[in-house]
Amino acid sequence: MNRVRILVLNAALGPLDYTVPEGVDAVPGSVVIAPLGPRRVTGIVWDEGRLPGTEVPAEKLRPLLGLVPVPPLAEPLRRLVEWTADYYCAAMASVARMVLSSGGALGGPTTTTEYRLAGGEPAGRLTAQRRQALDRLAGEQGTIRELASAAEVSEGVLRGMVGAGLIEPVEVAIDRPYPLADPDHDVPSLSPDQSEVAGRLVEAVRAQAFAPFLLDGVTGSGKTETYFEPVAEALRMGRQVLVLLPEIALTENFLARFEDRFGAAPVLWHSSLKSTERRRAWRAIAQGSAQVVVGARSALFLPYADLGLIVVDEAHEISFKQDDGVRYNARDVSVMRARFEGLPVVLASATPALESLHMAEIGVYERLELPSRFGGAQLPDIHILDLTREKPPRGRWLAQPLVDRLAQRLERGEQSLLFLNRRGYAPLTLCRNCGHRFKCPHCSAWLVEHRLSARLACHHCGLETQVPEACPECGEGDCLVACGPGVERIADEVAELFPEARVAVATSDTLGSPERAAQFIAEAEAKAIDVIVGTQLVTKGFHFPDLTLVGVVDADLGLEGGDLRAAERTYQQVAQVAGRAGRGSKPGEVLIQTRHKDAPVIAALADGDRDAFYAAETEARRDAGAPPFGRWAAIILSSEDEKEAREAAIRLGDVRPHQGDLMILGPAPAPLALLRGRYRYRFLVNAWRSANLQAALRDWIGRAEFAPGVRVGIDIDPYSFV
Ligand SMILES: Nc1ncnc2c1ncn2[C@@H]1O[C@H](COP(=O)(O)OP(=O)(O)OP(=O)(O)O)[C@@H](O)[C@H]1O
Numbered sequence: 001m002n003r004v005r006i007l008v009l010n011a012a013l014g015p016l017d018y019t020v021p022e023g024v025d026a027v028p029g030s031v032v033i034a035p036l037g038p039r040r041v042t043g044i045v046w047d048e049g050r051l052p053g054t055e056v057p058a059e060k061l062r063p064l065l066g067l068v069p070v071p072p073l074a075e076p077l078r079r080l081v082e083w084t085a086d087y088y089c090a091a092m093a094s095v096a097r098m099v100l101s102s103g104g105a106l107g108g109p110t111t112t113t114e115y116r117l118a119g120g121e122p123a124g125r126l127t128a129q130r131r132q133a134l135d136r137l138a139g140e141q142g143t144i145r146e147l148a149s150a151a152e153v154s155e156g157v158l159r160g161m162v163g164a165g166l167i168e169p170v171e172v173a174i175d176r177p178y179p180l181a182d183p184d185h186d187v188p189s190l191s192p193d194q195s196e197v198a199g200r201l202v203e204a205v206r207a208q209a210f211a212p213f214l215l216d217g218v219t220g221s222g223k224t225e226t227y228f229e230p231v232a233e234a235l236r237m238g239r240q241v242l243v244l245l246p247e248i249a250l251t252e253n254f255l256a257r258f259e260d261r262f263g264a265a266p267v268l269w270h271s272s273l274k275s276t277e278r279r280r281a282w283r284a285i286a287q288g289s290a291q292v293v294v295g296a297r298s299a300l301f302l303p304y305a306d307l308g309l310i311v312v313d314e315a316h317e318i319s320f321k322q323d324d325g326v327r328y329n330a331r332d333v334s335v336m337r338a339r340f341e342g343l344p345v346v347l348a349s350a351t352p353a354l355e356s357l358h359m360a361e362i363g364v365y366e367r368l369e370l371p372s373r374f375g376g377a378q379l380p381d382i383h384i385l386d387l388t389r390e391k392p393p394r395g396r397w398l399a400q401p402l403v404d405r406l407a408q409r410l411e412r413g414e415q416s417l418l419f420l421n422r423r424g425y426a427p428l429t430l431c432r433n434c435g436h437r438f439k440c441p442h443c444s445a446w447l448v449e450h451r452l453s454a455r456l457a458c459h460h461c462g463l464e465t466q467v468p469e470a471c472p473e474c475g476e477g478d479c480l481v482a483c484g485p486g487v488e489r490i491a492d493e494v495a496e497l498f499p500e501a502r503v504a505v506a507t508s509d510t511l512g513s514p515e516r517a518a519q520f521i522a523e524a525e526a527k528a529i530d531v532i533v534g535t536q537l538v539t540k541g542f543h544f545p546d547l548t549l550v551g552v553v554d555a556d557l558g559l560e561g562g563d564l565r566a567a568e569r570t571y572q573q574v575a576q577v578a579g580r581a582g583r584g585s586k587p588g589e590v591l592i593q594t595r596h597k598d599a600p601v602i603a604a605l606a607d608g609d610r611d612a613f614y615a616a617e618t619e620a621r622r623d624a625g626a627p628p629f630g631r632w633a634a635i636i637l638s639s640e641d642e643k644e645a646r647e648a649a650i651r652l653g654d655v656r657p658h659q660g661d662l663m664i665l666g667p668a669p670a671p672l673a674l675l676r677g678r679y680r681y682r683f684l685v686n687a688w689r690s691a692n693l694q695a696a697l698r699d700w701i702g703r704a705e706f707a708p709g710v711r712v713g714i715d716i717d718p719y720s721f722v
């Protein structure tokens, strides 16, 4: 008799066994519907012998209800699901959910109903809500729910408008094909360096075998143009390509360049896609008609029918690390996927992660270098501005030499970029009268004032409140003081110094949607902006030829706090933002404001001595047994009840393993001791490379018992230490 074991997409359930009814072709990887008590569950038929579970006698098994009409998940993807779950100590079901991440795609129908404005003039007077909907929905099409959120009216209002004929339904085919990309649409002529690198990558695509590359090219060297050639080759071979980008705000720029090169847009994948777009993309990916997919990290787990190449652009970016749900690093999992599938993977960066450089050094990754900027542009001159000597006046943050350079740029009609990695107006607000500090009630964090939206916001849980007129503690009016600068405050300072300058704030608050990002890029390119004040969002990817000055407002900011990669991250951020200067024909200049001009990372930036920085950092990591020489893992215990969290931490501490190859620090209250209403305790584990870290952690946690309100999170290779 034919029985199968399935992986159910519900982490609370173990694997379940079923019989396969006559006529149902269930093979490993098939997505199936199965009965469970009175319910139906979705699952994936797994390979025999690879999902441990208790044997149920055959006569007790129920038959599967049927197959979901999607291609079975291929073997390499099943191995990737297993590997990811095992490596990151996550449930296989949670990983599998990322593969089948478009529930809607699994259903049967091939058309769906969307809505849009019917056009024409409404008869009679409109309610304010209907007016608002008409104003905001021009050019929009989507489900009622999506339109309601776009127009900020209730779904009821829109349904009423459908009834009144103001909004009309449209039948949309889910599987309508995407426009075809043409590998030979507009082929650039590459520089000799670029040609050599591109040639090597094209060869690897043709070879159809696992080959990891580190594409290490200075800012402005044309890494994108270069890796477009192996993309073109994969297209010629009829295979699919995945390009991972760290930030959705960067995609606009990328899409435009992609379209110029290939004559059609790629298929987009990110978390804010509309559900119909998601279904269409998922199905096209699984059927093989999506040629090139550009996406955020979650695109990595999709069921590509015939993948031929993976590119991870800005591969050093920490946003490739997911910090909730399955805590994985898309950069590392990309390499594993390439290995299981047998294909080349390219990690591209001007400031590679130390871990990636190390892999190149020991010969695991092949290193391809682009040592100079494209078109003869020079790397910018870098100067240190010692804030202990050049103090800005009270309440100001830009030292005089930087102000002078800004003035010069404005005079010459060139653009400047000021970088400060802090959103909002001020990181802390307090009452001048009683000293009350505005804190988030759910997190151990200050509320950040955002003047552009007149709100106080918690950057951890998203809480927002209006800025109060009076202090909630002492009741005194007009007594709030902003402490320290955020980008909005720097923008104010520039506006006061140069009232005629056109200043733009560029952060995730102001460039949150693709449309706004596109508008910002268009304005900057048209030189309608003189000074950009931005966070890490503007440090990478952007190419504005007339931008010739970069000011780093506070280079010391990233060095504070307990981040074990602080120096590396500071180096990367400053080097990336410096890389925005002088990309065209005019030379660029960078001023770095710091109070610690002798700190090794600042000195390395000043000397432009990347090799010295990486060498010193490598030695420091070796001494500390830190990655890539040793490994870290974090365990985070949390509960809504402080005492419960603390006791769980103590209990886990009591049963800690004593092994020579593991060092366990903690438990200690996390730096963010309260997050989203949960109290948090942390352990940090430092392991030798040879230790079986995951097995030790699983065994350790398995030995402790926790109250039901306690959550246990394991973070392998953590990037966040809060
Ligand atoms: N072969 C080429 N032909 C024409 N233009 C090119 C070529 N190579 C690069 N460019 C142009 O040079 C500029 C810089 O290239 P690109 O943005 O790809 O650099 P990058 O290496 O990705 O830099 P960064 O790491 O700073 O983002 C872009 O405007 C790009 O279009």
Ligand SMILES: [Zn+2]
Binding pocket: 440, 441, 442, 443, 445, 458, 459, 460, 461, 462, 463, 676
């Ligand atoms: Zn909060």
